[in-house]
Amino acid sequence: MNPTDVAQSVLPLTSADLSIWGLFWSAHIVVKAVMIGLLIASIWVWAIVIDKTLLYARTKRAMDRFEQTFWSGQSLEELYRTQSARPAHSMAALFVAAMREWKRSFEGASRAIGGLQMRIEKVMDVTIAREIERLERRLLVLATVGSAGPFIGLFGTVWGIMTSFQSIAASKNTSLAVVAPGIAEALFATAIGLVAAIPATIFYNKFVSEVNKQAQRLEGFADEFAAILSRQIDEAA
Amino acid sequence: MKAGWTISAVLHGAVLAWGLVTFVTKPLNATPPEFISTDIISDADFSQITQGIRSAPKAEAPKPLVEKIAEARPVEEQTAKVIDNKPEIVPTADQVQPPKPPEPKKAEAKPPAPQPQPKPEPKQAFAKEPAPKVDPIAEAIKKDTKKPEPKTQQKAETPPKKVEPAKPQPKFDATRIAALLDKRDPQRKAATGDTLSNTPSLGTAAGRAVTLSxxxxxxxxxxxxxxxxxxxxxxxxxxxxxxxxxxxxxxxxxxxxxxxxxxxxxxxxxxxxxxxxxxxxxxxxxxxxxxxxxxxxxxxxxxxxxxxxxxx
The missing domain is CATH 3.30.1150.10 (Fusion Protein Consisting Of Minor Coat Protein, Glycine Rich Linker, Tola, And A His Tag; Chain: A; Domain 2)
Incomplete structure (x- = not known):
């Protein structure tokens, strides 16, 4: 192979443009798939992040409002009537579930007070579990993207470097001009993987702590409400 | 969740669009690297390397310093001013005494014509006036007239002999010592050789072999x-x-x-x-x-x- 041939074969590589579109378009099909997958993962992660941020803010506001009305001295019956009229979440759901069980036991034909305390606690536990499930839903996606994203990007990089080594073998030339574009493309995959994974990991940790906080708040309210109902049961008996 | 998806997709699209605009759009023009040729030399070679001038043009073989084309003759000292090869050295005694050598030359050139003239004149003068009186003079003149002929011949034949005794010995005079000094700048003969080369070539001239490295x-x-x-x-x-x-x-x-x-x-x-x-x-x-x-x-x-x- 004479030098001019080498120059000819090298020329399209050297003039490869390093814009984002150029990097994507000149990549191997596998690397392209990896890039597209990671882009979708990133979009998904951010969708979840936005959704969860809004959800937690909403839940926190609802809890604050409910606690305020609960401790304002309003009667439980009245509060139950207003809360059960619309679909309730979190603390309100907990209250509604417990009150429903209470009412069923008292207002039915046969009064079943013996195991009422235990039943109320069970119902509240189930409701707490459901609420936490609702808060935690899709957080696993964040965890998965956060841990697997870099690996997926690395896979694209390895594949891209393999193809760029093949181009070295084809051009029989190891100059930077031959190697650099292929490696730049390949590294672009890792970059996208990191772009997707870093926010996913950060927000996953933040949301997990947020869920724990809200779950503890629910448990605390459940215990308090159980204590109140328990006193009511004992007084009624 | 739908709102989340929408917002996320819009944000990603915005970031991508921004990246398309601002990301490096310059093509990668990597110039091929320059090749550096290397030689492997042994310790002994390194010890005997002669020092050259880094910027000197590469010559096929080291040439000696030569300023004039003639028979090869090296220069002892290179700092002195170069003169032409004419030996201009004048004896220092000439500056003190007027040049004598031309006189014997005249005598050498003239002998056939002018010298016979002065001799008849005194002869006539002496012969006319006191001819009988002064015998010894007349005889002396006769002797003179006879003698000059062989003498002039002698002169013509061997002028150098007469020059040598005539040349005065330079007398040492302490007061005129300044005149004796050679006031010219120190000079040297131009180095001559086959080809002209004014610059020391790569790796010769004053190579410091063993002491350098x-x-x-x-x-x-x-x-x-x-x-x-x-x-x-x-x-x-x-x-x-x-x-x-x-x-x-x-x-x-x-x-x-x-x-x-x-x-x-x-x-x-x-x-x-x-x-x-x-x-x-x-x-x-x-x-x-x-x-x-x-x-x-x-x-x-x-x-x-x-x-x-x-x-x-």
């Missing part, structure tokens, strides 16, 4: 050679080699006393051995030896050979 053993040998005071009887001795083992510390000083490694039957051997050991001791801190290569010179055996001083 010695390897460590060369340096050690040179140092020992300086220190060894060869005894009188030993210098002429044949087949007398003193082998000495020297062990160094890392800082170049002697670790142990130098040891004699051989023995000889030569009567002067003991003297030579003593002198060699003394040389090693007196030169003692060999601090020029590079500490990085301590392993190479920590234990050395050197042959002190009076014929070529020694080999190591």
């Amino acid at each position: 010695q390897n460590e053993l060369d340096a050690l040998r040179a140092r020992l050679r300086e220190c060894w005071n060869v005894p009188v009887g030993v210098a002429e001795a044949r087949d007398l080699v003193v082998t000495v083992r020297i062990q160094f510390k890392q800082d170049g000083s002697l670790q142990t006393d130098p040891r004699l490694m051989n023995s000889g039957s030569h009567p002067a051997f003991q003297v030579a051995a003593e002198s060699a050991l003394r040389a090693v001791r007196t030169c003692a801190p060999y601090s020029f030896l590079p500490a990085a290569k301590y392993e190479a010179w920590k234990d050395v055996i050197v042959d002190f050979d009076p014929r070529d001083m020694f080999r190591g």
